[in-house]
Amino acid sequence: MILFKNFEIHDPYPGGFKGVGDVLVHSTGLISEIGTEINAQGAKVIEGNRRLLVPGFCDTHANFGEPGLEYRETVKTGSEAALAGGFTTVFIYPNTRPVIDSLQVIEYLKDKIEDSPIRIEIVAAISKNCEGQLISPVKSFSEAGVHTFSDGNLPVQNSLFMKRACEYLSMYDSLVVVNPEDKSMSGSGVLHDGFQSIRLGLPGIPAVSESIMVHRDCEISRETGAKLHFNNVVTREGIEALAFHKSRGTNVTAGIAPFYFILSDENLDWYNTNFKLSPPLRAPSDLDAVLNSLKNGGFDIICSSHTPQSEIEKTTDFLSAPIGAISLETTFSLAYTYLVKTQILTLDQLLEMLVVNPRRRFGTEENPLKKGAKADFVIIDPFETLSILKETIHSKSKNTPFLNHKISGVIDMVFTRNRLHSLHEKTSSDYTAHS
Amino acid sequence: MFPSRHFIGIETLSRDELLEILALAARYRTLLDQDDKNLTDLKNCTVANLFFENSTRTRFSFELAERRLGATVINFNNESSSSAKGETVLDTIKNLEVMKIDMVVIRHTLSGICNMLSRSVQASIINAGEGTHEHPTQALLDVLSLQQHFNEFKGLSVGIIGDILHSRVARSLVFALKLLGANVHLIGPKTLLPAHFERFGVTLHHQLDQILPELDATVSLRIQMERMESGYLPSLIEFHKAYGIDERRISKMKSHAIIMHPGPVNRGVELSHYAVDSEKSIILEQVTNGVAVRMAVLKMIYEFRSSSL
Numbered sequence: 001m002i003l004f005k006n007f008e009i010h011d012p013y014p015g016g017f018k019g020v021g022d023v024l025v026h027s028t029g030l031i032s033e034i035g036t037e038i039n040a041q042g043a044k045v046i047e048g049n050r051r052l053l054v055p056g057f058c059d060t061h062a063n064f065g066e067p068g069l070e071y072r073e074t075v076k077t078g079s080e081a082a083l084a085g086g087f088t089t090v091f092i093y094p095n096t097r098p099v100i101d102s103l104q105v106i107e108y109l110k111d112k113i114e115d116s117p118i119r120i121e122i123v124a125a126i127s128k129n130c131e132g133q134l135i136s137p138v139k140s141f142s143e144a145g146v147h148t149f150s151d152g153n154l155p156v157q158n159s160l161f162m163k164r165a166c167e168y169l170s171m172y173d174s175l176v177v178v179n180p181e182d183k184s185m186s187g188s189g190v191l192h193d194g195f196q197s198i199r200l201g202l203p204g205i206p207a208v209s210e211s212i213m214v215h216r217d218c219e220i221s222r223e224t225g226a227k228l229h230f231n232n233v234v235t236r237e238g239i240e241a242l243a244f245h246k247s248r249g250t251n252v253t254a255g256i257a258p259f260y261f262i263l264s265d266e267n268l269d270w271y272n273t274n275f276k277l278s279p280p281l282r283a284p285s286d287l288d289a290v291l292n293s294l295k296n297g298g299f300d301i302i303c304s305s306h307t308p309q310s311e312i313e314k315t316t317d318f319l320s321a322p323i324g325a326i327s328l329e330t331t332f333s334l335a336y337t338y339l340v341k342t343q344i345l346t347l348d349q350l351l352e353m354l355v356v357n358p359r360r361r362f363g364t365e366e367n368p369l370k371k372g373a374k375a376d377f378v379i380i381d382p383f384e385t386l387s388i389l390k391e392t393i394h395s396k397s398k399n400t401p402f403l404n405h406k407i408s409g410v411i412d413m414v415f416t417r418n419r420l421h422s423l424h425e426k427t428s429s430d431y432t433a434h435s
Numbered sequence: 436m437f438p439s440r441h442f443i444g445i446e447t448l449s450r451d452e453l454l455e456i457l458a459l460a461a462r463y464r465t466l467l468d469q470d471d472k473n474l475t476d477l478k479n480c481t482v483a484n485l486f487f488e489n490s491t492r493t494r495f496s497f498e499l500a501e502r503r504l505g506a507t508v509i510n511f512n513n514e515s516s517s518s519a520k521g522e523t524v525l526d527t528i529k530n531l532e533v534m535k536i537d538m539v540v541i542r543h544t545l546s547g548i549c550n551m552l553s554r555s556v557q558a559s560i561i562n563a564g565e566g567t568h569e570h571p572t573q574a575l576l577d578v579l580s581l582q583q584h585f586n587e588f589k590g591l592s593v594g595i596i597g598d599i600l601h602s603r604v605a606r607s608l609v610f611a612l613k614l615l616g617a618n619v620h621l622i623g624p625k626t627l628l629p630a631h632f633e634r635f636g637v638t639l640h641h642q643l644d645q646i647l648p649e650l651d652a653t654v655s656l657r658i659q660m661e662r663m664e665s666g667y668l669p670s671l672i673e674f675h676k677a678y679g680i681d682e683r684r685i686s687k688m689k690s691h692a693i694i695m696h697p698g699p700v701n702r703g704v705e706l707s708h709y710a711v712d713s714e715k716s717i718i719l720e721q722v723t724n725g726v727a728v729r730m731a732v733l734k735m736i737y738e739f740r741s742s743s744l
Contacts, residue, residue, distance in 0.1 A: 201546035271547030
């Protein structure tokens with residue numbers, strides 16, 4: 001048994017425990033008691049020292065490299081990165097080689113996932129090879145436990161195909177996840193179509209390439225009844241479109257990754273390819289729109305949009321470089337630093353977007369801090385700061401625009417799947433509640 | 436002194452640095468008119484010209500500048516590898532470096548490749564035109580030509596005409612002219628002149644005829660044929676009607692105004708035959724000035740390398 005004593009407990013679920021208290025974790029990995037001044041004979045005691053204890057986070061948008069791109073990220077390294085960021089559940093996307101578009105790949109992954117210290121959920125492709133031509137066998141995948149579908153960074157372009165896919169997916173109550181981008185409009189673009197693309201002489205991606213797709217897929221969702229979620233809506237136009245369709249009662253939600261509530265294209269460091277993201281960093285006015293929308297509850301989820309790319313692949317010119325940045329390890333701290341400390345969100349609101357909403361919308365196991373629930377929580381030192389350094393990154397890839405950034409709110413420990421992980425000690429001090 | 440190992444763009448230069456390069460270029464320009472044009476300043480220096488995109492004038496101009504300064508020169512012209520990505524070019528240059536190359540003059544279709552290379556190599560990188568980013572030596576020769584004609588930049592109105600969006604010449608020239616205090620007018624169709632250009636502190640025009648009588652100099656940019664296919668322009672004829680300099684338009688220009696073009700000219704498109712050969716045209720003077728400004732850039736980088744050893 002382990003007794004977590006005198007922590008600042010913050011459970012964002014309605015009626016959840018808030019305040020200084022103790023959590024006693026039984027050797028089965030279940031919470032046997034939560035409250036104040038718990039005494040447990042023989043339990044190992046961990047003192048709070050003003051640290052936060054909150055439920056484990058759930059990431060709804062991460063790319064790992066299995067199968068086929070293991071040099072970027074494996075299930076193992078990705079899980080370590082997730083733990084370091086306080087994520088105990090992660091949804092991984094199908095843009096792999098091969099694509100997650102067959103039962104074979106799903107079974108292969110399930111095998112890998114079994115050994116992970118965290119819960120990993122598979123997002124399967126909407127279409128074969130994410131090519132937007134053949135619909136995935138949704139019934140078979142549902143029976144295999146996959147209920148979330150997305151073509152990831154290759155969103156379906158043909159509108160009629162999208163409508164049919166949504167019709168089909170809605171029969172199984174699947175969640176359709178879209179990275180909204182009209183590729184015929186973004187074309188060969190590599191960054192936001194604006195002053196910086198002009199200045200650097202790089203082809204731009206117009207803002208309307210996003211809003212057009214937000215409108216299209218919301219209309220299709222209304223028409224077909226499919227449940228829709230957007231990974232990142234980052235333009236003013238797209239955010240307005242989202243708000244419009246939400247106000248009409250469309251069954252749509254949206255996530256946002258830290259890049260898009262911290263950076264704009266003005267932060268580009270010349271042709272530094274770690275800033276090449278999809279969607280691209282937009283203009284400062286778009287960043288303002290994102291922050292306003294966050295304040296007004298326009299976003300439902302904060303996700304990592306973790307996209308590892310090897311250093312070798314990123315060491316090239318901006319046009320040729322692959323897109324994306326890693327983010328699992330820093331999402332909470334960045335959000336805490338740039339949203340909570342700046343009073344854009346309360347801690348409670350942030351936790352709703354990292355704990356409650358992701359699990360509800362994506363339909364995965366929930367573990368509130370309650371007696372009898374599985375112990376699944378994160379211990380955070382809100383007063384500590386650290387710098388994001390290449391050397392301390394757990395992910396196999398090191399591509400992040402936040403290198404050398406200082407962040408507050410450091411993840412100290414994670415308890416999940418009956419295992420306590422200490423994140424800042426060199427030696428592996430992991431132990432279960434048995435010890 | 437010009438404070439860099441590399442010469443990648445005008446954007447990062449200060450006004451004093453730009454003036455210093457121009458002053459040295461003006462001295463070299465005088466030298467080019469003498470019988471003995473050859474110097475030995477760079478006799479210990481080896482320069483590689485890497486042209487991944489076709490060019491006759493710029494390549495000859497650089498090579499002449501290098502030889503006039505006494506450098507050892509090697510050439511690599513590989514248009515067939517014009518699609519070579521950044522990492523491939525980086526490998527090429529790393530190979531050249533171990534063969535003791537001091538400077539690399541590079542032309543490539545990819546914007547930002549010089550910046551990328553300069554982060555990873557010891558050899559000096561000199562931008563001879565990259566993608567749609569900058570073509571800094573072209574801007575230098577343009578401002579040197581303007582200086583010869585007008586002496587002063589304050590109050591001077593220069594119009595840059597045509598495909599601004601895809602022009603590395605336009606970007607470099609805007610930076611240079613703004614540093615020197617000239618009034619810059621960008622003129623072209625909306626598809627090739629997005630509103631964001633305004634942030635450079637320039638004035639945008641979509642109609643040439645309204646602004647033409649106020650200009651002291653026009654710089655017409657070469658139109659690439661593929662612009663029609665991508666829907667930027669209906670046709671070359673239409674472009675010429677709207678933005679071409681011809682006899683009729685020359686008659687509307689100020690009496691002292693000059694016509695410039697970075698070359699090669701599509702005759703009958705950006706400029707009519709009449710305009711190319713008119714006495715307002717200084718296109719060939721620009722070419723001579725090109726050798727002088729490239730000599731100045733090479734010399735200044737050489738000095739920097741020598742002093743930082």
